[in-house]
Amino acid sequence: xxxxxxxxxxxxxxxxxxxxxxxxxxxxxxxxxxxxxxxxxxxxxxxxxxxxxxxxxxxxxxxxxxxxxxxxxxxxxxxxxxxxxxxxxxxxxxxxxxxxxxxxx
Amino acid sequence: xxxxxxxxxxxxxxxxxxxxxxxxxxxxxxxxxxxxxxxxxxxxxxxxxxxxxxxxxxxxxxxxxxxxxxxxxxxxxxxxxxxxxxxxxxxxxxxxxxxxxxxxxxxxxxxxxxxxxxxxxxxxxxxxxxxxxxxxxxxxxxxxxxxxxxxxxxxxxxxxxxxxxxxxxxxxxxxxxxxxxxxxxxxxxxxxxxxxxxxxxxxxxxxxxxxxxxxxxxxxxxxxxxxxxxx
Numbered sequence: 163x164x165x166x167x168x169x170x171x172x173x174x175x176x177x178x179x180x181x182x183x184x185x186x187x188x189x190x191x192x193x194x195x196x197x198x199x200x201x202x203x204x205x206x207x208x209x210x211x212x213x214x215x216x217x218x219x220x221x222x223x224x225x226x227x228x229x230x231x232x233x234x235x236x237x238x239x240x241x242x243x244x245x246x247x248x249x250x251x252x253x254x255x256x257x258x259x260x261x262x263x264x265x266x267x
Numbered sequence: 268x269x270x271x272x273x274x275x276x277x278x279x280x281x282x283x284x285x286x287x288x289x290x291x292x293x294x295x296x297x298x299x300x301x302x303x304x305x306x307x308x309x310x311x312x313x314x315x316x317x318x319x320x321x322x323x324x325x326x327x328x329x330x331x332x333x334x335x336x337x338x339x340x341x342x343x344x345x346x347x348x349x350x351x352x353x354x355x356x357x358x359x360x361x362x363x364x365x366x367x368x369x370x371x372x373x374x375x376x377x378x379x380x381x382x383x384x385x386x387x388x389x390x391x392x393x394x395x396x397x398x399x400x401x402x403x404x405x406x407x408x409x410x411x412x413x414x415x416x417x418x419x420x421x422x423x424x425x426x427x428x429x430x431x432x433x434x435x436x437x438x439x440x441x442x443x444x445x446x447x448x449x450x451x452x453x454x455x456x457x458x459x460x461x462x463x464x465x466x467x468x469x470x471x472x473x474x475x476x477x478x479x480x481x482x483x484x485x486x487x488x489x490x491x492x493x494x495x496x497x498x
Contacts, residue, residue: 209460217478
């Protein structure tokens with residue numbers, strides 16, 4: 163992607179996210195506090211973040227692939243289950259990914 | 268436990284700012300891995316300033332997705348902040364256009380949690396400003412460190428970075444799945460649904476579109492519970 167397109171995404175996303183924040187302080191509460199709206203907003207992060215985990219860990223372009231990233235993800239899940247601090251989770255995941263890369267060449 | 272005071276509110280706010288700052292380093296690294304330059308990473312942290320949306324934007328771009336899909340997923344995650352704003356208005360009472368415009372920039376998960384936890388409106392405003400300022404400073408500083416650090420990586424260290432990015436998304440998701448989070452089992456069901464939809468669509472749609480499409484997994488949450496309707 164060109165630098166211009168990247169900048170367009172960066173600026174459009176930033177302005178859009180700011181307007182979403184501003185809307186919360188500006189619109190009548192009753193618009194946002196509909197049960198269905200609240201329900202959807204509560205669960206959008208789980209759906210999107212999980213999709214991003216899957217795409218980042220198991221895809222390369224339009225191909226599904228298994229590589230060192232899977233080892234990193236598994237180690238990260240284990241570390242999170244043991245309530246490791248964020249930085250430890252990332253370091254362990256990175257070490258696992260690098261190890262697989264070195265071992266498999 | 269004693270009632271929160273001015274100093275304990277400040278301590279909590281600054282402590283949270285320091286802790287959240289570490290995520291900024293991960294964001295800077297993810298932005299570099301996705302092909303953004305330092306200025307673009309810094310612009311996102313300064314202007315977008317909402318972690319999950321920033322990660323989503325660079326995550327979709329890093330997966331080869333187009334600008335529309337990247338912006339779309341950032342905005343979908345940004346809708347959370349609209350709901351937070353509605354909850355914050357009675358606490359912060361931002362009067363006047365200028366106060367509203369400046370307050371809006373710092374409406375994020377952490378400042379909302381800090382403000383709601385404060386015992387009264389005065390301390391809620393303090394928690395919001397102190398938390399917002401410390402997170403904003405740390406987040407922007409560590410973004411630079413992460414982006415510069417990742418740009419210097421080569422060889423096996425690059426493979427390490429590849430493994431760090433999905434782990435960072437998992438760490439963002441994890442608290443929602445933990446016992447104690449409201450309806451954590453339903454969150455898990457939606458998360459698995461989102462991941463399955465994204466992987467199933469990957470071979471057939473342009474990169475990035477599968478992430479947006481995964482939002483339909485919220486249907487797995489089912490209808491609002493009666494007590495929510497009553498509330």
